[in-house]
Amino acid sequence: MSDQLTCEQLNDEAIAFAEQVFDCARQGDAVAFERLLQQGLPANLCNHKGDSLLMLASYHGHVEAVRMLLQHGADPHVANNNGQLPLAGAAFKGDLAMVQLLVEQGASVEAATADGRTALMMAAMFNRTAIVDYLLAQGADPKRADAKGMTALGAAQAMGAQDAVTQLQALAG
Template sequence: MQSAFEAARNGDADFLKTWLEKGLPPNLQNTRGDTLLMLAAYHSHTEAVRTLLDHGGDPDILNDQGQTPLMGAAFRGDQATAELLVERGAGLDVAAPGGRTALMMAAMFNRMDMLNWLLELGADPNMRDAGGASAADAARVMGAAQTAARLDAVMAARGEDATAD
């Protein structure tokens, strides 16, 4: 099975397709809870992601760190993979046990295009992590001034406060 995880990590869509058609479980997880889909998404292999989704890969399975494939794509700023995941049913506001979302990941790592796209799709900037921090708060902690300012502006336009209480 290790070769399947390597194929996902390396973006070998043909290998994955062959083995999925032979019965490889599309939601197979490694010892860290990463699914094949998580590895392909995190490493920006859109075609491997497509293959896994075509064969029943679940875009909302959390790994042991509480991350989804969409969070991985948001962290990387990989728009093509993120779009495919959302198109195939990935939840915008699926939260890790600690409360982190894809929007928070985009904010924390100053992925402005990703952040704007997630906001346009309706990602909720009001969500808070387990510590009460918003996406704007998380961005500020990470020194991501652009995304923090953008989220502050979005919240101000709504008449809301983006900072933790």
């Protein structure tokens, strides 16, 4: 009985610790990450939804925490259980500085979700024209289509993102 109780206590402690670690990602605590990563915390640790520490920190706009995770080997191509990638999340949020950091640190501008959606498509859908410009300048393919045949231009049109539509139409002309 006491062995089982000890395991339950350890599991409860481990779960509480893991929750604190993922809260650090959401809050962008780069100092805590530095300490934890030096103590052996896996840089690609994922929660029950498949969200990596990098995904959470980037989605919440924490540049220094993301930089720290990337310096310790976090992989920007680890998708969550929904197939979402940190770069696409940053594009969705409209966070140009995060998009730039992720690309500068090795995230592929052509990386796609399981259904083929790229960060360029996400940026276009939500009228993130500065991010569209940046991704195009970094080699993103505006003609690439997702699994349903939708390009960045088509995604922008479908969402009524008129500035992105104009921007992407200018490439074709």
